[in-house]
Amino acid sequence: MKSLAYANGMFRIASIRCGRGCINKLTSMGIMPGEVVRVINNGSGPVIIEVKGSRIAIGRGVAMRIYGEEI
């Protein structure tokens, strides 16, 4: 299992371990277990992913808690 904070390329989300509000916000933006996202920018700041056709920036703190695997 790899954290999204260290991922590149295509990434399949397996689990998200942040608070309810955080999970809820991610879900409403289409970021949830099972979803395949594309990592667009993973530098020093927040991670930017493409999910369901939009670009979402996720702070590193939250990105650390999103686990899955690169595919």
Add this chain to the structure above:
Amino acid sequence: MKEIKVAIIGNPNVGKTTLFNALTGEKQHVGNWPGVTVEKKEGYGRYNDYRLHYIDLPGVYSLSAYSIDERIARNFILTENPDVVIDIVDATNLERNLYLTLQLLELKANVVIALNFMDEAEKRKMQIDVNKLQEFLGVRVVPVIAREKRGMDELKKAVVETAEHGVIRKIEVGYGRDIEWAILEIEGLLAEERIRCRHCPFAKLCLGSDRERHWVSTRLLEGDDEANKVVDEEIAIKAMELRRKLEEKYGDMAAYFAKKRYELIGKIVHQCIRGGETKETFSDRIDKVMLDKYLGIPIFFVIMWLAFKLTFDVAAPFTTLIEMFFEILGEWVKSGIPNGMLASLIGEGIMGGVGAVLVFVPNIFLLFFILSLLEDTGYMARAAFVMDRVMYKIGLHGKAFIPMLLGFGCNVPAIMATRTMEDERDRLLTILVNPLMSCSARLPVYILFAGVFFAGMEAGVIMSMYLLGILLAVAMALLIRKIFFGGKPSPFIMEMPPYRVPILKNIISTTWMRGKMFIRKAGTIILVGVVIIWFLANFPEGNIENSFLALIGKSIQPLFSPLGWSWRAVVALLAGVVGKEIVVGSLGTLYGGNLSTALAGDFTQVQAFAYMAFVLIYIPCIATIAAIWQETGSKKWALFTIAYEILLAYGVALAIVLIGGLI
């Protein structure tokens, strides 16, 4: 003529403001939602014999009520019962946008879908089968291009039809038999209860109608804390038991509901959309530079510097003109009115007061203009992105950086600029520490004192004031968060909207509406404040030396004796509440003659430095107090800011004097 109440809702960045402007024309009204600082926009339009009353709801991704925006949106739809809800949907991004749509349909709202950005969808070679979409969702779907005002008549027609005849058909997401049964069971329990209305923090919810009961039951199963608050404890416990039981079989209920919704959306999208390219977009390429690890921050600073310079440089001649105008007008009034007292009240008090408000106007309008420009192009989201790391460390959200920076110019527009922040606590915190950013009105005081007491090292001393302000802002941000809010800044999860060419008309209308509100609301408070200070400074004898203000100054002067300041210095501080630049003018009046020599005799170097620090920190000016009051929507926070700043100012000044005494 029949009035139809139409709420407009949609995800952020889907062209909601553009659509709202296209529908309402010029007849708009902007205010705040009751009790909160979120902007509420209303407007009117017409279609045949109908008067359409539009209410712009905040941009949200869902109706789950975790953020204040979501709560406002969902409570409005639940309790105000708009006749129609226009759900504006980004055609290029249907899959995510429809999540909100499904939640609206579950609320049994009379939805009409405005399918925006049809031109962009075409550019990406997407074919959207509008009829099929309409069939699946059971509501009218109207393709529009809001920025070109295309499809507006069709949209209004669909709104009127929906208001008259309801949606085409009601659809269900279909959560499976077990869950549907559980929902029915809770609904049954709710129906047995007497009809009662409960206040949740932001609205009244009556469990009188089937619609509300069905919705609350669903939300209870999904594990919604707000729903728990509106039902009896017994029912809440029963619902929790049901949820636990279902979770053994289906896993976390919230995740299960979301999954089911996305499954249905996936099915719909699969059937209704053909084609579509997913290659690197133009926006992605710009972002490669804008968000670059090394270039991102320098670019951000260049843009900010330009914005800052534009705000204050372009405004400067207008500000001078306004100042001159009021000076001349004041003189003219004074010489025109025979009664000296009345002449002074109108000429100096009221004209001076109105002038003091109006000098801010060019700055504020320009600032709002530039902010909406940055927002509408999509850069604002990038700015927050770039600064998030630094800001997070000091307990502030990435979006707080711009308001903090603007504070160096003037705290009033800076505090208003926090409106771009979504999380209420993040926003409040940013507002509360903003006055510590040393605004340009404090500069004249620094220049005066640095020139007299620190000749040869003025720049360094003045710089130290700015640094002190920043350090204190950081310290207070950490402290206030720890004491009042706890936790960390809300997690940074933010959409990076594609870059778009801004629409001038939108920017101007946003600027105008926000600016107008400043003039009206802050204007009244400032005027009252200024008149009070004028009264204190001119009664009973007509000069400041023997006035009530001087009396107050002399009587509280002992409080400041540990700091070694004379009563004149204290009185100047009192007068400075109107605007900190007034401190210099008041000192001039109070000491008379050569101010530099007089000051040199009245302060030691250390006392002077402490005085500068005190001016930096103590009570924000009346305009800033008014802005805090208005933006937080409560007197409490304005008073809190005044209190903590006085204490902090005194503490810091005392520390300077004590430490300075040792050296």
